[in-house]
């Protein structure tokens with residue numbers, strides 16, 4: 274079982290050369306190089322060129338590289354898509370996706386080989402999560418909780434009640450189709466405790482990781498979305514107990530007073546595979 278980690282997914286404005294360079298040494302699993310909201314209209318074209326050179330130069334190692342382009346209905350979108358078709362990145366992220374036809378339209382510009390990721394951040398996007406997740410070229414989904422709160426005219430509260438239905442719906446859609454899904458950003462980038470609590474909520478819901486806006490958020494996301502020592506220890510003991518029970522002709526084992534069935538063993542194996550993948554990254 275191979276499990277590529279997406280615990281920490283850092284946005285970097287495509288216009289910020291120093292930040293792009295810094296990313297080569299940051300312990301992130303993935304990077305979103307942004308051409309959309311983090312780049313001013315005056316810098317859109319130069320950011321495209323900056324990014325193309327940085328990606329051509331390389332040096333991002335194991336980090337999964339994603340470029341977020343502007344929407345195809347904006348004045349920059351088509352030129353972004355044409356430029357990104359030649360960029361050395363792993364995936365292209367399209368903002369405000371509201372249906373599979375938008376993915377088809379982007380595929381018409383960049384080809385069908387490159388993975389397309391979708392920003393999930395509008396009410397219509399939430400309703401269409403199922404058809405978007407099912408698209409053959411879709412690699413992953415990224416929650417855009419700032420836009421979603423805005424579009425709902427809700428309020429950004431610590432319990433995230435305004436976006437909770439959408440978050441759960443998108444997790445279900447992504448998992449139904451075996452796609453990666455990462456949670457939205459935590460805006461207060463100096464509030465470590467608040468970030469940790471929101472990461473735990475996202476992890477409990479089934480998100481694979483969290484999008485981040487500042488390097489100071491990386492360690493928290495990696496810790497909260499990676500398996501803990503206790504989880505790894507329990508996974509090992511569950512597998513051992515289940516294998517022993519099977520050898521004894523039993524279908525169920527008991528560990529720490531709780532039953533262990535084949536489905537729990539699947540989860541345990543996934544935890545160990547993720548821990549191994551993370552260990553390999555750390556050893557690089």
Ligand SMILES: CC(C)(COP(=O)(O)OP(=O)(O)OC[C@H]1O[C@@H](n2cnc3c(N)ncnc32)[C@H](O)[C@@H]1OP(=O)(O)O)[C@@H](O)C(=O)NCCC(=O)NCCSC(=O)C[C@H](O)C(=O)O
Pocket residue numbers: 283284285286291292293295296307310311392394416417418419420421457458462486487488
């Ligand atoms: C939020 C920031 C504007 C803060 O920037 P700054 O004041 O420069 O931070 P620091 O001085 O603390 O920076 C310290 C060093 O870290 C580097 N840095 C900062 N941010 C990043 C980053 N994102 N990636 C890599 N490196 C970064 C600085 O260059 C400093 O380095 P050094 O000089 O070598 O010490 C800034 O963090 C920022 O611009 N963040 C990204 C904002 C962004 O991308 N926003 C758009 C995505 S969020 C979104 O759109 C969500 C979604 O669509 C939705 O709807 O919810």
Ligand SMILES: [Mg+2]
Pocket residue numbers: 310368392394417419420
């Ligand atoms: Mg957004």
